[in-house]
Amino acid sequence: MRNLFIAAAACAVGLAMAPAASATVVLSDTFDGEVADDLNWDGDATFFVSAGFVDLIGAGGAFDFYPGNGSYIDMDGSGGAGADPAGEITSFANFAAGTYNLTFELGGNARGAPARTTRITLGDFSTEITLNSGDALTLYDFTFTTTGGQLVFRELGPANFQGNILDDVTLAAIPEPATWAMMILGFGAAGAMIRRRAFALA
Incomplete structure (x- = not known):
């Protein structure tokens, strides 16, 4: 029985050291489900426009600033000059408190406009x-623990119809290492009891 507990503990330590491997994707949006240009976009099945204006642009449209990346979001859309925020999208889903890994691509406005700031919460x-305007579409990767809520991308104002470009958003939930450790130890204890009963009946 002692060997079973040692093996279970070793498994638990291994899982605790690599929790990201067991992450579960809870949100994913490439924005490719609709045809650009959808100016003053109203959202899709994953995000809705919660403030200001955003545009769906890219492949097949007149505003394909990052060719080869399908459709994507201009975070300062075609309306509301001077507004703050310029544009904002919010997830329909409300996420529980916990640890998450968030990845997305963000690029400059690509039109020579002043630098723009996107806030993610x-x-x-x-x-x-x-x-800056000429900054390339770049993958960002954040792992964090949060009180939970909706995922929000907000383009800070004032609006000038030329915002940062957002694409390929993925959010994954990461189980807490302590939870995995307790599960593995529990399985080990259960296995030890079954083995002990089997020896007693033999």
Whole structure:
């Protein structure tokens, strides 16, 4: 029985050291489900426009600033000059407190406009990214623990119809290492009891 507990503990330590491997995707949006240009876009099945204006642009449209990337979001859409926020999208889903890995691509406005700032929040997690017009579409990767809530991308104003470009958003939930450790130890204890009963009946 002692060997079973040692094996279970070793498994638990291994899982605790690599929790991201067991992450579960809870949100994914490439924005490719609709044809550009959808100016003053109203959202899709994953995000809705919660403030200001955003545009769906890209492949097949007149405003394909990052060719080869399908459709994507201009975070300062065609309306509301001077508004703050310029544009904002919010997830329909409301996420529980916990640890998450968030990845997305964000690029500059690609039109020679001044630098723009995009704020990303989920519960008490918040970060801001400021990009110059010529900054390339770049993958960002954040792992954080949060109180939970909706995922929000907000383009800070004032609006000038030329915002940062957002694409390929993925959010994955990461189980807490302690939860995995307790599960593995529990399985080990259950296995030990079954083995002990089997020896007693033999």
